[in-house]
Amino acid sequence: MARKTALAALAGGVLVTLALTGCGRADTAGADAEAGAAIDDSPATGTIDVWAMGTEGELLPDLVAEFEEQNPDVDVKVTALPWTDYAKKIETAVASGSTPDATMIGSSDLASFVAGGGLDPVPDGLVDDSSFFAGAQSSTEIDGATYAVPWYVETRVLFYRADLAKAAGVAAPTTWDEFDEFTKALQGEGAEWGFSAPTGAPYTWSGVLPYMWQAGAQLTDDGLEEFTFDTPEALEGLERYQSLFTSGVASQNGPVNLGEIEPRFVAGEVGSFISGPWEMGLLTQAGGEGFLANVGLAPIPAGPDANTSYIGGSHFSVFKDAKNRDGAWKLVRWISDAATQEKWFEISGDLPAVQSAWEGDALASDPNLAVFGEQLESAQNAPPVTTWTQIGALVDSEAEKVAKGVSTPEDALAAIQSGAEKIGTGK
Amino acid sequence: MTTLIAPSEAGTSSPPRKRDRAHSRSPRRRDRARARRTLIAWLFCSPFLFFFLLFGLWPVLASLLMSFTDITSRDLRTPFNVGFVGLENYLALFSDDTFVRSVLNTLYFVVVGIPLTMIVSLTIAVALNSGIKRLKAVFRVGYFAPVVTSIIAIAVVWRYMYQDDGLFNAALAVIGIDGPDWLNDPAWAMPALIIMAVWRNFGIPMVIFLAGLQAIPAELHEAASVDGAGKWRSFRSITLPLLRPTTLVVAVLLSIAYLQFFEEPFVMTGGGPLDSTTSIGYYAYEQFGFGLYGIASAASYVLVLVIALLSFLQFRLFRSRS
Numbered sequence: 001m002a003r004k005t006a007l008a009a010l011a012g013g014v015l016v017t018l019a020l021t022g023c024g025r026a027d028t029a030g031a032d033a034e035a036g037a038a039i040d041d042s043p044a045t046g047t048i049d050v051w052a053m054g055t056e057g058e059l060l061p062d063l064v065a066e067f068e069e070q071n072p073d074v075d076v077k078v079t080a081l082p083w084t085d086y087a088k089k090i091e092t093a094v095a096s097g098s099t100p101d102a103t104m105i106g107s108s109d110l111a112s113f114v115a116g117g118g119l120d121p122v123p124d125g126l127v128d129d130s131s132f133f134a135g136a137q138s139s140t141e142i143d144g145a146t147y148a149v150p151w152y153v154e155t156r157v158l159f160y161r162a163d164l165a166k167a168a169g170v171a172a173p174t175t176w177d178e179f180d181e182f183t184k185a186l187q188g189e190g191a192e193w194g195f196s197a198p199t200g201a202p203y204t205w206s207g208v209l210p211y212m213w214q215a216g217a218q219l220t221d222d223g224l225e226e227f228t229f230d231t232p233e234a235l236e237g238l239e240r241y242q243s244l245f246t247s248g249v250a251s252q253n254g255p256v257n258l259g260e261i262e263p264r265f266v267a268g269e270v271g272s273f274i275s276g277p278w279e280m281g282l283l284t285q286a287g288g289e290g291f292l293a294n295v296g297l298a299p300i301p302a303g304p305d306a307n308t309s310y311i312g313g314s315h316f317s318v319f320k321d322a323k324n325r326d327g328a329w330k331l332v333r334w335i336s337d338a339a340t341q342e343k344w345f346e347i348s349g350d351l352p353a354v355q356s357a358w359e360g361d362a363l364a365s366d367p368n369l370a371v372f373g374e375q376l377e378s379a380q381n382a383p384p385v386t387t388w389t390q391i392g393a394l395v396d397s398e399a400e401k402v403a404k405g406v407s408t409p410e411d412a413l414a415a416i417q418s419g420a421e422k423i424g425t426g427k
Numbered sequence: 428m429t430t431l432i433a434p435s436e437a438g439t440s441s442p443p444r445k446r447d448r449a450h451s452r453s454p455r456r457r458d459r460a461r462a463r464r465t466l467i468a469w470l471f472c473s474p475f476l477f478f479f480l481l482f483g484l485w486p487v488l489a490s491l492l493m494s495f496t497d498i499t500s501r502d503l504r505t506p507f508n509v510g511f512v513g514l515e516n517y518l519a520l521f522s523d524d525t526f527v528r529s530v531l532n533t534l535y536f537v538v539v540g541i542p543l544t545m546i547v548s549l550t551i552a553v554a555l556n557s558g559i560k561r562l563k564a565v566f567r568v569g570y571f572a573p574v575v576t577s578i579i580a581i582a583v584v585w586r587y588m589y590q591d592d593g594l595f596n597a598a599l600a601v602i603g604i605d606g607p608d609w610l611n612d613p614a615w616a617m618p619a620l621i622i623m624a625v626w627r628n629f630g631i632p633m634v635i636f637l638a639g640l641q642a643i644p645a646e647l648h649e650a651a652s653v654d655g656a657g658k659w660r661s662f663r664s665i666t667l668p669l670l671r672p673t674t675l676v677v678a679v680l681l682s683i684a685y686l687q688f689f690e691e692p693f694v695m696t697g698g699g700p701l702d703s704t705t706s707i708g709y710y711a712y713e714q715f716g717f718g719l720y721g722i723a724s725a726a727s728y729v730l731v732l733v734i735a736l737l738s739f740l741q742f743r744l745f746r747s748r749s
Contacts, residue, residue, distance in 0.1 A: 095503040397702065
């Protein structure tokens with residue numbers, strides 16, 4: 001008896017609490033996108049808490065040491081987080097109101113964090129928007145405001161076995177048609193697969209959408225309010241993706257885990273694949289010193305419209321609950337300075353998001369980097385909508401069906417479009 | 428309490444009255460003393476109660492409430508500013524093909540996995556209990572090792588073994604079978620995960636069965652053999668019936684663990700290929716990742732319901748005959 005009453009009282013209490021706190025969706029449509037006060041030029045002071053993920057988290061202290069020298073009264077504390085589940089860490093911090101001052105954020109995840117409402121819009125005049133690569137800048141603009149400053153970028157280019165290509169007497173392809181001949185030629189030289197594409201693993205979409213872009217597809221309307229996957233261009237792109245598997249050039253069972261493709265590429269089983277700047281390190285690791293001599297890099301072969309690739313990378317954002325907002329924005333401004341960007345490239349090998357940093361000696365001299373630099377000119381970001389993680393997962397699963405031959409490009413695209421309409425753009 | 432005692436006191440005759448008189452001077456004080464004792468008892472309990480209510484009951488209630496709201500990641504800073512949607516989340520779940528698929532996958536895993544795990548663990552327990560005489564400790568440690576090994580390490584090794592040209596298919600090739608591409612084949616990915624889960628999980632049931640086996644008096648088996656019962660007969664008619672309570676414990680523990688099927692697809696397949704290894708737990712995890720906390724909570728509560736139902740059924744099943 002007593003126990004039941006206690007439970008009932010507790011449940012009642014919870015309901016009353018909910019009622020008293022005004023549970024129920026009030027009209028809060030439209031994020032408060034007004035940028036806060038501008039940041040002055042005086043030296044930064046106080047403690048700045050910064051979160052950064054992966055290798056960047058380990059190396060960032062080396063970079064900010066210089067910032068601390070220039071601003072003697074500042075103390076930058078870098079906390080290194082693992083990439084896995086960093087999103088949940090940030091969400092928890094925002095929900096509890098105990099955030100750091102600034103954090104690094106993966107470019108395609110930014111939109112979903114903006115939805116949570118924990119990020120401070122970039123103050124007016126903090127940085128020159130046009131100094132960044134267009135794709136990087138565009139991924140920071142969500143719902144009419146800018147929520148992050150690009151830090152570094154990455155884009156995907158074609159990696160191929162130069163030794164096999166040379167033996168077959170073919171040069172790096174520049175168009176879809178040339179690519180077909182190229183991969184067949186690599187297979188003629190003993191490669192089991194001429195190419196390798198993702199087939200359903202997380203982030204497969206970043207390998208599939210470029211084909212649609214290359215065919216000239218626009219995946220949303222200009223106002224980012226409607227998805228437009230149901231276009232002939234998008235279909236042409238998805239058919240192109242399908243043809244990789246039907247023609248026997250790429251395996252229907254693409255890599256599932258990181259580090260899976262490299263040993264096969266080194267062994268000559270896979271003749272080519274598309275990847276980002278980190279790949280050079282991984283290939284050296286898998287193939288040993290000097291293996292890179294057998295590797296060729298080339299911009300993505302062009303489709304009917306362009307040779308668009310995917311642009312990713314990371315941004316810096318400052319939290320609304322930051323204790324040291326001014327200091328944090330000053331640090332972000334300093335990090336996006338061309339000279340700092342060049343310095344960061346020397347420390348980490350990350351490609352600068354600021355275009356003018358590419359003119360420095362460190363970057364201009366490397367032929368492999370030149371390929372990335374060229375590709376960045378025509379690289380596009382995922383549609384910056386707050387629901388993108390969900391849409392991306394939908395594209396992953398439909399692309400998997402196309403790759404494994406259980407769905408046609410038409411059906412898959414219809415499923416993506418209707419699913420995306422249902423999920424919406426978060427507006 | 429007092430109302431319960433009163434009639435019996437009224438019915439008793441004179442002897443207790445004497446004792447009553449001894450205390451009759453202060454009935455009020457006696458009540459007060461009892462109230463004080465109760466208060467002290469609650470005070471002693473209060474640290475536990477406080478933490479239980481805050482970290483035990485509240486999250487459970489909160490997530491249950493969340494499953495009836497449209498809460499998503501945009502409500503992070505204003506968690507009470509959400510709308511009640513009734514059963515809409517639950518309806519949305521069952522109209523989502525992926526979720527229905529994940530329910531079927533979970534049942535597949537449970538229905539095949541639990542009996543298999545029980546048979547394997549019981550067989551090994553019986554072998555360790557009676558058959559194997561030498562190196563008993565070595566075998567026990569060996570069979571228990573998978574339980575204490577990190578799932579990540581297991582995943583790396585098993586992924587290699589399941590490769591098309593991996594250890595499993597090499598072994599099958601010896602007896603002339605062309606093995607499937609386990610983890611990439613929608614039909615074989617689930618069996619592959621079940622085999623791995625059985626290997627990983629039979630350690631604890633084995634220990635429980637061992638304890639159950641050692642509690643069976645040896646005289647019963649001796650008596651049975653005097654009566655001419657063979658090994659198999661005495662196993663079926665003595666060991667198994669006496670193991671019934673142990674079997675119930677193992678079945679309930681396994682079904683709770685297996686219904687929460689998550690780690691295997693998380694580290695091995697990512698729910699694929701073609702959703703063939705997506706489980707309810709994995710589905711809920713994904714929805715949390717999308718920031719759809721309402722849907723994710725609803726999916727979790729479907730899982731809770733299924734676990735409760737299955738446990739109830741098992742209690743019924745194993746109790747009825749005892």
